Amino acid sequence: MSVSLSGIYTPVVTPFTAAGDLDEDALRFNAERYLQSRLTGLVVLGSNGEAPQLDQDEADRAIAAVRSVVPRGRPLLAGTGQESTRATIAASRRAAELGVDAVLVRTPAFYKGQMTTEAFVRHYTAVAEASPVPVFLYNVTMYTGVNLTPDAVALLSEHPNIVGMKESSTDIVQFAEHLSRAREGFVLLTGSAPIFYSAMALGASGAVLAIGGVVPDLCVALAEAMRNGRYDEARALQRRLSPIARLVGSAHGVPGLKAALDLAGYRGGVPRSPLVPVPLAVVDVIRTELAKLGVLSPDAASRPASAAAR
Amino acid sequence: MSVSLSGIYTPVVTPFTAAGDLDEDALRFNAERYLQSRLTGLVVLGSNGEAPQLDQDEADRAIAAVRSVVPRGRPLLAGTGQESTRATIAASRRAAELGVDAVLVRTPAFYKGQMTTEAFVRHYTAVAEASPVPVFLYNVTMYTGVNLTPDAVALLSEHPNIVGMKESSTDIVQFAEHLSRAREGFVLLTGSAPIFYSAMALGASGAVLAIGGVVPDLCVALAEAMRNGRYDEARALQRRLSPIARLVGSAHGVPGLKAALDLAGYRGGVPRSPLVPVPLAVVDVIRTELAKLGVLSPDAASRPASAAAR
Amino acid sequence: MSVSLSGIYTPVVTPFTAAGDLDEDALRFNAERYLQSRLTGLVVLGSNGEAPQLDQDEADRAIAAVRSVVPRGRPLLAGTGQESTRATIAASRRAAELGVDAVLVRTPAFYKGQMTTEAFVRHYTAVAEASPVPVFLYNVTMYTGVNLTPDAVALLSEHPNIVGMKESSTDIVQFAEHLSRAREGFVLLTGSAPIFYSAMALGASGAVLAIGGVVPDLCVALAEAMRNGRYDEARALQRRLSPIARLVGSAHGVPGLKAALDLAGYRGGVPRSPLVPVPLAVVDVIRTELAKLGVLSPDAASRPASAAAR
Amino acid sequence: MSVSLSGIYTPVVTPFTAAGDLDEDALRFNAERYLQSRLTGLVVLGSNGEAPQLDQDEADRAIAAVRSVVPRGRPLLAGTGQESTRATIAASRRAAELGVDAVLVRTPAFYKGQMTTEAFVRHYTAVAEASPVPVFLYNVTMYTGVNLTPDAVALLSEHPNIVGMKESSTDIVQFAEHLSRAREGFVLLTGSAPIFYSAMALGASGAVLAIGGVVPDLCVALAEAMRNGRYDEARALQRRLSPIARLVGSAHGVPGLKAALDLAGYRGGVPRSPLVPVPLAVVDVIRTELAKLGVLSPDAASRPASAAAR
Numbered sequence A, B, C, D: 001m002s003v004s005l006s007g008i009y010t011p012v013v014t015p016f017t018a019a020g021d022l023d024e025d026a027l028r029f030n031a032e033r034y035l036q037s038r039l040t041g042l043v044v045l046g047s048n049g050e051a052p053q054l055d056q057d058e059a060d061r062a063i064a065a066v067r068s069v070v071p072r073g074r075p076l077l078a079g080t081g082q083e084s085t086r087a088t089i090a091a092s093r094r095a096a097e098l099g100v101d102a103v104l105v106r107t108p109a110f111y112k113g114q115m116t117t118e119a120f121v122r123h124y125t126a127v128a129e130a131s132p133v134p135v136f137l138y139n140v141t142m143y144t145g146v147n148l149t150p151d152a153v154a155l156l157s158e159h160p161n162i163v164g165m166k167e168s169s170t171d172i173v174q175f176a177e178h179l180s181r182a183r184e185g186f187v188l189l190t191g192s193a194p195i196f197y198s199a200m201a202l203g204a205s206g207a208v209l210a211i212g213g214v215v216p217d218l219c220v221a222l223a224e225a226m227r228n229g230r231y232d233e234a235r236a237l238q239r240r241l242s243p244i245a246r247l248v249g250s251a252h253g254v255p256g257l258k259a260a261l262d263l264a265g266y267r268g269g270v271p272r273s274p275l276v277p278v279p280l281a282v283v284d285v286i287r288t289e290l291a292k293l294g295v296l297s298p299d300a301a302s303r304p305a306s307a308a309a310r
Helices: A024-035 A056-069 A085-097 A117-130 A150-156 A172-181 A193-202 A216-227 A231-251 A253-263 A280-293 A298-302 A305-309 B024-035 B056-069 B085-097 B117-130 B150-156 B172-181 B193-202 B216-227 B231-251 B253-263 B280-293 B298-302 B305-309 C024-035 C056-067 C085-097 C117-130 C150-156 C172-181 C193-201 C216-227 C231-251 C253-263 C280-293 C298-302 C305-309 D024-035 D056-069 D085-097 D117-130 D150-156 D172-181 D193-202 D216-227 D231-251 D253-263 D280-293 D298-302 D305-309
Strands: A007-011 A041-044 A076-079 A102-106 A135-139 A162-167 A187-190 A206-208 B007-011 B041-044 B076-079 B102-106 B135-139 B162-167 B187-190 B206-208 C007-011 C041-044 C076-079 C102-106 C135-139 C162-167 C187-190 C206-208 D007-011 D041-044 D076-079 D102-106 D135-139 D162-167 D187-190 D206-208
Touching: A007 A216, A024 A056, A041 A056, A056 A076, A056 A085, A085 A102, A085 A117, A102 A162, A117 A135, A117 A150, A150 A172, A162 A172, A172 A187, A172 A193, A172 D193, A172 D231, A187 A193, A193 A206, A193 A216, A193 A231, A193 D172, A193 D193, A193 D231, A206 A216, A216 A231, A231 A253, A231 A280, A231 D172, A231 D193, A253 A280, A280 A298, B007 B216, B024 B056, B041 B056, B056 B076, B056 B085, B085 B102, B085 B117, B102 B162, B117 B135, B117 B150, B150 B172, B162 B172, B172 B187, B172 B193, B172 C193, B172 C231, B187 B193, B193 B206, B193 B216, B193 B231, B193 C172, B193 C193, B206 B216, B216 B231, B231 B253, B231 B280, B231 C172, B253 B280, B280 B298, C007 C216, C024 C056, C041 C056, C056 C076, C056 C085, C085 C102, C085 C117, C102 C162, C117 C135, C117 C150, C150 C172, C162 C172, C172 C187, C172 C193, C187 C193, C193 C206, C193 C216, C193 C231, C206 C216, C216 C231, C231 C253, C231 C280, C253 C280, C280 C298, D007 D216, D024 D056, D041 D056, D056 D076, D056 D085, D085 D102, D085 D117, D102 D162, D117 D135, D117 D150, D150 D172, D162 D172, D172 D187, D172 D193, D187 D193, D193 D206, D193 D216, D193 D231, D206 D216, D216 D231, D231 D253, D231 D280, D253 D280, D280 D298
Parallel strands: A007 A041, A007 A206, A041 A076, A076 A102, A102 A135, A135 A162, A162 A187, A187 A206, B007 B041, B007 B206, B041 B076, B076 B102, B102 B135, B135 B162, B162 B187, B187 B206, C007 C041, C007 C206, C041 C076, C076 C102, C102 C135, C135 C162, C162 C187, C187 C206, D007 D041, D007 D206, D041 D076, D076 D102, D102 D135, D135 D162, D162 D187, D187 D206
Antiparallel strands: none
16 A cells, blocks of 8 residues: 555544534644644544444544544554444445545454454454455554453454554553564554553554653653653653653543643544543643643633633 | 333244244244233334344334234334434334334444434434334443433433333343433333343333243243242342343353254244354353243254254 | 251450450450340351451350350350361361360452352361351352352262351342252251342342341341241341341441441440541441340430440 | 662572471572572572461561572561561561561451551551561562552652562553652562563662572563663663563462472472462463473483473
């Protein structure tokens, strides 16, 4: 393919209007601003994009909106994983028609006991056969409660239309096993900011980081330091990154991320129910962290951001 | 409401045609046969109905098909839980229009860390306000990885449009706590066959049992024995029920259930991918158990059922 | 054997002097008072007796102290489980010499990955061969992190010197499986107060309950109601029991139990470090629950018990 | 102190005679051989030393035996953690008298619910106050089921007699947090071979590795490569190390380690019951891995090692 898929991505959030509808303007606004950063590309309809909360029409419109501002040559991935193989194939085909460079396919997860390596291999093989664009595996056990094992990954990495994987687990041992067992050239991306440095130190191809939407250049700088063998500098950057990554990751999830984006001058807004916006006290904690990193928007810096955000 | 909702239900499976489409004929066939049993009513679009694998159109057609054969006075519930509050409300309204007596609303579950008691209370309250028909809470931690706590249940049971709950956990301590803390008259149903006797012994209002689709009268007999204080008899019935319940529940899930239905003369068929049919060796184990219970169809009894089933 | 081992037991706590040494006087005081209740017998050196915190000499003295006041005909069990088979055998022999009627052998647990059914079967068989007195299996997963499966229990129940089991799990499905698979006559006791009623309703032989040390007659009354088929009464007694059981069980453990004993006129005292006494606010919560049950000592009722206890 | 405690250690196994008694000759034999490697020092009575299976007298003799061959200047640590604070202090004092350079104190773990950060801080502070030699914290959640949090570690690292920690978790995020929050100079050692490289890449002070007893020089070489900034070489060494580390770690534990030692010309022998020797098929798998690493003893290479080992 003409676009190299290694690098640093951010999964864009999905903003909503006051009425709770998809806000395509805000989506384009954020995407355009990311294009001015050194991020490799964007992921639309990721877990942090509230994909499980969108209907099919909204999903299609979200892809179209982002693609309309992301030029060819800048990779755009879309999340298309659904519970059934059939629906996943349909979503992948629609995404391809809408112009994405690759699809990111989260493991099906509802029937946990039945989601064996065999079932995953069949599922991903069928999706890869049918998808017009390359497929990324996507393992996010903290949300799904199932795990795509190194056995499955090693096998699936041999499929010509499966080009890589986003592994969001913090389990560095499993990450290392994926790396040593997948085929040469497989694009393994970490989806976990707290292990970003460690994953790169093991030889990861890059990352898809929610926090990359808030501090894109810090994330890119860390990757660059690694690429140039400046481990000490990279380690120091990881230490800068970890506190905010924790806040908008494990601690406060999508609501925390959207609050952080508001404070950094992007358009985050409120998440869709049943997600609940973070309380003002948390907004203030996030604000303090962003101030330390120098990415508070002038607006958010001059007055209580929390008041402005809601 | 005119229909009492206590009693013994089965969640009907969703059969598919050879082409993988919804098979409404098979659905009606099964439902009609259940109406000849002493089951209180049916649940369509439950977890065992592969609801997460169906699209919206299929879901509506499944409800319509079952309602077309289930007479008024025989309760029909439909699963309408989606990840967003908004989608859950929409699904509940459509189900109500299609004539269901109540909706069974599985907890949203994707953003596990954010699914607090507060988030659940807001979600279910909004759904209950908007739903034209009564709402059942539905907690199925083995599939969702989240838990609806007794705190949430106690609070929600006070809502006039929340009439009951299906609790599929095997945690008898939590079940007892729901019972002692929910309002008087709240219809608490167990969704776990292995604790059926124990739940009834604590005062449950009934059950929604996948295995009730295979041995409906055995399940009804157990409930009746309990109601009449014949604990020893009920305990003996539970011992008959447990082995097959394990096979089509924790051990082999929906694929096991569908195989059992085929063997008992219903129309199960193959599950939708990524679910994989159980291997023939498992079919034979299930067949042996069904033979012990005397519910093998004449067809399945006379020759290797496994051969016939596929 | 001459003594029937079914019934209701309490595991006595191990009191310490102000200097932190074993307090045999207090141990005898408590035991003597229990003998006036309708409890079947006592367990010394159970988990709630802080057995893992005692050295060998203290363990022996604790057994001797309790046996000195418990007459023959009233069963006395002692916990003798150690990490190695060899040490468990030695402890069981010493306990037998000190006159216990049976030993309660907790599963070894340190090397969790290696504690397979096979390893447990070998271990318990060796202990049963060597022990001069009958052996009870003891499964307490909440403390050990390992599980003695129904497979292991079914097999071990056939050994002539293994007479029963204390199962402290709240997993009622596993409890039911032990019951249906162990040999006829095997004495299966629950160690979990919250499932006491449910275990008896399934046919348990009795219970070993920490809370039985605080409200012995309530526990005996529940068992008696069950034996006479008065399920409704038993259920009501369970509802009385559950709140205090939670407080001195899952919520506050041994420190909570010792505080409750102080308030009920027994000699609890402070636990051995690293256990920390419960805070005064918790003492007051326990006091309120005990007052409802009418078992506060006159002393504890007339003034802030918390002040007196420390 | 005169001895620097950073570096690479191995926890020596505890060999037993055919009669099942402590085999001090074998212990000394192994220790002497390790002294010829470039290992920094040794740990006696670690988890892999079957410490929980030894009685007090055996523990003392094991320390004395190893110290008798380990010269001053070569650090010797001993595991002294017990369930009670009191017993831990006593064990630490005895170990100090026997000449160890520091004690390695595993978290108490039995009363899991009560093992809060507060309880751990009190426990370790009391031990550090009383111990005549420096204290290492020791967190090994896979065996204990409890976790010593970065909060506790940060606090305890300030105590003048707490010099470091062995963290055996594979959780690299927690490891990084220990590093960034403990005081400057705190000696943080990983106890997990699969994350050895990753821990060193984050700035760990060294490691205590069971597999270091089988391939000491490979472990030392990895640490040296890291120290000299040769990350690629270190990563390659990690890939060599991981397969054998898995076999004698998570997969087969102490029995696997002892089998590997036999094959590499050390004296491993059989573990103490309830541990069960690994089956011959596993011995052969280990043998194959050791052959690849070039550390099979000539003896084990020339004929089926499995036959020789038992």
